Amino acid sequence: MTVLELNNLSKSFGGVRAVDRVSMGFRKGRITGLIGPNGAGKTTVFNLISGFLKPDEGKISYQDQTITGILPWKVARMGIGRLFQDIHLFPHMRVVDNILAAFQKQTGENPLLALFVRPKVTAEEKNHRGQTQELLRFVGLSDKANELAENLSHGQQKLLSIARLLAAEADVLLMDEPTAGVSPQMVDKILDLIKRLAENGRTVVFIEHNMNVVIEIADWVYFMDNGQVASFGSPDDVLGDPEVRKAYIGV
Amino acid sequence: MLPQLIANGLVMGCSYALVALGFALIYNTTRTFHFAHGGVYVLSAYLLYTFRNLWGIPLVPAAILTLLLIAFLGVAIDEVLYRPLVKRGSSQPIQMLSSLGLYIVIINLIAMFYGNETKMLSPGVQPTYTVGHIILARTQIVTAVTFVVLFVSLLFLLRKSRMGKTIRALRDDPELVSASGINARFFRWSVFALGSVLAGVAAILAGLDVGIDPNIGMTALLSGAVAVIIGGVGVFEGAALGGIALGLLQSLAIWQTSARWQDMVTFVVLIVFLLFRPQGLFGIRRRAEEMAG
Amino acid sequence: MNYLLHILVIICIYLVLGLSLNLIVGYTGLLSLSHAAFYGIGAYIGTLLMMNLGLGFLPSLALAVIGAMLLSLTISIPSLRLKGDYFMLATLGFQIIVFAVLYNWVGLTRGPFGIPGIPRPSLFGFQLRTVGHYLGFSVAVAAICLGLLFLITHSPFGRVLKAIREDEMAAAALGKDTPRLKVVAFSIAAGFAAVSGVLFATYMRYIDPTSFTLMESIFILSVIVIGGTGNVSGPIAGTILLIVLPEALRFLRIPDAIAANMRQVIYGLAIILIMRYRPQGLLGEYRFE
Numbered sequence: 086m087t088v089l090e091l092n093n094l095s096k097s098f099g100g101v102r103a104v105d106r107v108s109m110g111f112r113k114g115r116i117t118g119l120i121g122p123n124g125a126g127k128t129t130v131f132n133l134i135s136g137f138l139k140p141d142e143g144k145i146s147y148q149d150q151t152i153t154g155i156l157p158w159k160v161a162r163m164g165i166g167r168l169f170q171d172i173h174l175f176p177h178m179r180v181v182d183n184i185l186a187a188f189q190k191q192t193g194e195n196p197l198l199a200l201f202v203r204p205k206v207t208a209e210e211k212n213h214r215g216q217t218q219e220l221l222r223f224v225g226l227s228d229k230a231n232e233l234a235e236n237l238s239h240g241q242q243k244l245l246s247i248a249r250l251l252a253a254e255a256d257v258l259l260m261d262e263p264t265a266g267v268s269p270q271m272v273d274k275i276l277d278l279i280k281r282l283a284e285n286g287r288t289v290v291f292i293e294h295n296m297n298v299v300i301e302i303a304d305w306v307y308f309m310d311n312g313q314v315a316s317f318g319s320p321d322d323v324l325g326d327p328e329v330r331k332a333y334i335g336v
Numbered sequence: 337m338l339p340q341l342i343a344n345g346l347v348m349g350c351s352y353a354l355v356a357l358g359f360a361l362i363y364n365t366t367r368t369f370h371f372a373h374g375g376v377y378v379l380s381a382y383l384l385y386t387f388r389n390l391w392g393i394p395l396v397p398a399a400i401l402t403l404l405l406i407a408f409l410g411v412a413i414d415e416v417l418y419r420p421l422v423k424r425g426s427s428q429p430i431q432m433l434s435s436l437g438l439y440i441v442i443i444n445l446i447a448m449f450y451g452n453e454t455k456m457l458s459p460g461v462q463p464t465y466t467v468g469h470i471i472l473a474r475t476q477i478v479t480a481v482t483f484v485v486l487f488v489s490l491l492f493l494l495r496k497s498r499m500g501k502t503i504r505a506l507r508d509d510p511e512l513v514s515a516s517g518i519n520a521r522f523f524r525w526s527v528f529a530l531g532s533v534l535a536g537v538a539a540i541l542a543g544l545d546v547g548i549d550p551n552i553g554m555t556a557l558l559s560g561a562v563a564v565i566i567g568g569v570g571v572f573e574g575a576a577l578g579g580i581a582l583g584l585l586q587s588l589a590i591w592q593t594s595a596r597w598q599d600m601v602t603f604v605v606l607i608v609f610l611l612f613r614p615q616g617l618f619g620i621r622r623r624a625e626e627m628a629g
Numbered sequence: 630m631n632y633l634l635h636i637l638v639i640i641c642i643y644l645v646l647g648l649s650l651n652l653i654v655g656y657t658g659l660l661s662l663s664h665a666a667f668y669g670i671g672a673y674i675g676t677l678l679m680m681n682l683g684l685g686f687l688p689s690l691a692l693a694v695i696g697a698m699l700l701s702l703t704i705s706i707p708s709l710r711l712k713g714d715y716f717m718l719a720t721l722g723f724q725i726i727v728f729a730v731l732y733n734w735v736g737l738t739r740g741p742f743g744i745p746g747i748p749r750p751s752l753f754g755f756q757l758r759t760v761g762h763y764l765g766f767s768v769a770v771a772a773i774c775l776g777l778l779f780l781i782t783h784s785p786f787g788r789v790l791k792a793i794r795e796d797e798m799a800a801a802a803l804g805k806d807t808p809r810l811k812v813v814a815f816s817i818a819a820g821f822a823a824v825s826g827v828l829f830a831t832y833m834r835y836i837d838p839t840s841f842t843l844m845e846s847i848f849i850l851s852v853i854v855i856g857g858t859g860n861v862s863g864p865i866a867g868t869i870l871l872i873v874l875p876e877a878l879r880f881l882r883i884p885d886a887i888a889a890n891m892r893q894v895i896y897g898l899a900i901i902l903i904m905r906y907r908p909q910g911l912l913g914e915y916r917f918e
């Protein structure tokens with residue numbers, strides 16, 4: 086089943102057509118890789134889906150609803166989560182608070198309820214703290230729980246942003262270079278995680294420059310060049326395509 | 337009645353437009369929300385008052401001396417206040433609060449030395465001229481002419497000179513300044529000097545027309561900044577037209593209500609624009625891009 | 630002795646002002662120059678309800694708070710889409726307008742003549758008469774307000790506000806309705822400022838618009854910028870310092886005419902130096918980054 090569909094999307098910045106009539110479909114429970122040279126428009130596609138940019142033309146549908154031009158927080162509420170290429174943590178908050186802020190439908194986010202329905206808020210908070218400990222253990226950051234996020238190394242920050250995304254429990258995960266700058270052992274762990282998420286019925290779209298990673302986990306690959314979809318298919322087909330090899334890998 | 341109000345509004349608008357142009361010049365190229373611009377404005381008026389009314393220097397040399405000092409002050413503010421912050425990569429709120437701090441220091445020093453009461457720069461009755469049904473004071477005519485001359489020269493400078501090209505490039509991408517090989521420091525000096533002089537001219541003319549007190553700077557700053565929003569942030573011509581539009585609106589509103597509600601007009605205009613046309617009359621909508629930036 | 634009690638009452642009033650503004654500045658990351666406007670709105674609504682409609686103290690207080698919260702929407706909703714600098718400009722405009730209304734709507738507010746003879750509250754049959762009584766009452770009100778603000782900032786709501794302050798884009802990507810949260814934070818702060826306003830009016834028993842000027846807004850902002858924002862101790866330190874220090878300066882016998890301006894010059898310089906060398910203020914956490 087196609088959960089998320091892009092129809093003829095275009096977006097220009099000044100004279101540059103960063104995304105040029107792009108159509109893509111992402112299927113439930115599948116992992117789709119988005120590859121292409123620097124500046125091909127991959128991140129811009131994510132920005133269009135998550136509502137940070139408005140397309141000049143085209144349509145985005147999610148579960149048969151049109152979501153084109155909807156505000157980012159609404160898109161996120163509908164279940165589309167996002168990992169940023171440049172991480173975007175809350176730098177002066179503690180690691181635990183970075184994750185705690187991500188949980189959805191928190192009763193205590195309403196200040197009145199936070200003041201006057203304290204037992205419920207406290208119970209929820211306890212539950213979230215438990216889940217946060219688990220997530221931190223999973224990404225190996227348990228001993229950093231009370232550090233400020235800005236004091237983590239780049240790789241650790243990336244892991245924290247992944248943990249934060251998991252806490253948000255989105256159905257569609259847009260991951261912009263999830264393995265960039267992470268240690269090799271951690272890369273394997275992240276790939277296992279991505280596979281597991283897909284098995285649980287999540288829809289994963291990831292942008293990746295490491296072709297081994299793409300071959301290992303992607304079910305389906307889009308190759309973008311100059312804002313356009315230049316090739317798509319199974320990883321073997323796309324990476325075997327002489328055009329792609331020429332344009333991208335340089336062989 | 338109506339033509340007179342329109343004329344008054346246009347002249348008032350010219351004064352706002354000068355403040356707005358100075359503010360926009362500094363804001364667009366350095367991204368500094370220059371609160372102290374209001375302080376520069378007040379100080380210009382009091383410098384002229386000192387030179388002319390206290391020391392008896394004739395108007396024109398006194399005005400030139402004032403503007404030279406004010407240009408120097410603009411540069412000094414950048415060097416002493418902003419540059420160390422910019423060099424350290426301080427955030428915009430830090431720069432704004434510092435600027436606000438300087439504004440407070442300037443106007444309170446002025447109040448300490450000169451007192452809070454209104455001072456007249458040109459005592460006695462000004463000569464007036466009658467054109468049809470419109471009566472204009474000499475200062476009003478000088479204000480309009482000065483604005484036109486300065487505006488045209490500024491446009492010329494922006495379109496033709498190398499500095500103008502840099503200013504326009506920076507408006508589109510403020511990060512450019514370090515990459516483009518231009519002497520960033522000298523460039524900032526020019527912008528702050530020029531911007532301050534524009535505020536100074538407006539302050540002198542308005543002071544000659546209606547008198548001065550330490551609080552004129554905040555109203556001027558507010559009107560100037562709102563004019564920038566009306567015209568569209570990043571559009572120099574827009575800032576000038578925004579100022580004139582604001583002056584006209586205020587003048588017409590006074591006709592319908594009372595002078596006491598003049599500030600209210602500025603605010604209502606601000607809210608209307610923020611709600612319905614945040615990019616201003618001539619600006620381009622770019623919020624989404626900024627959000628993803 | 631009464632003088633000391635008076636200073637303590639004033640400290641209570643400013644603690645509520647400072648800590649509520651902290652919710653906007655230190656937690657949500659927005660600079661606001663309109664806090665004195667909400668302080669004044671509270672003082673005037675409360676006073677007018679008590680004196681013109683004969684309402685009791687508590688109902689007047691409640692309506693003053695609600696009124697300030699509603700009026701805050703007129704500025705926060707249009708300004709939301711603004712980036713930081715223009716948000717501050719909009720709040721400055723609001724402050725100037727509120728002052729103009731208080732000053733010029735003579736029919737309602739008596740304008741520059743002010744409103745004298747405001748009744749001291751009587752609560753549950755107990756009439757507050759002396760400054761000592763009033764101090765006890767202010768301490769109780771301030772304690773309740775500070776307690777509520779503490780709970781709010783330490784709740785998931787406070788945490789999301791901080792997240793918005795740190796990175797609004799990331800917060801939005803996590804499904805946080807950032808525009809609404811900012812509006813709510815702003816109106817809560819306005820509501821608490823109104824409590825201070827009613828406290829001030831019933832303590833002084835006289836109000837006029839000059840207590841609610843732009844300079845007052847700048848002063849409240851200075852208090853928390855100098856003390857520090859983003860936690861509780863910063864604004865408390867700032868309030869005590871900026872209320873007590875000028876009183877100490879009185880003993881230096883500076884002529885009254887320039888004492889007020891001189892104080893402002895010192896605040897201005899303090900802000901500049903703090904921003905340069907210690908942006909988190911004396912005891913604050915948030916460094917305006």
Ligand SMILES: Nc1ncnc2c1ncn2[C@@H]1O[C@H](COP(=O)(O)OP(=O)(O)OP(=O)(O)O)[C@@H](O)[C@H]1O
Nearest residue numbers: 098103122123124125126127128129130625628629
């Ligand atoms: N907010 C923006 N404003 C202006 N131009 C932009 C903006 N975002 C992207 N671009 C331009 O659009 C093009 C596509 O950029 P994009 O970030 O989508 O590439 P990408 O495929 O993600 O590259 P990379 O692999 O380096 O991350 C580039 O030319 C870039 O400069």
Ligand SMILES: [Mg+2]
Nearest residue numbers: 127128129170
């Ligand atoms: Mg990218």
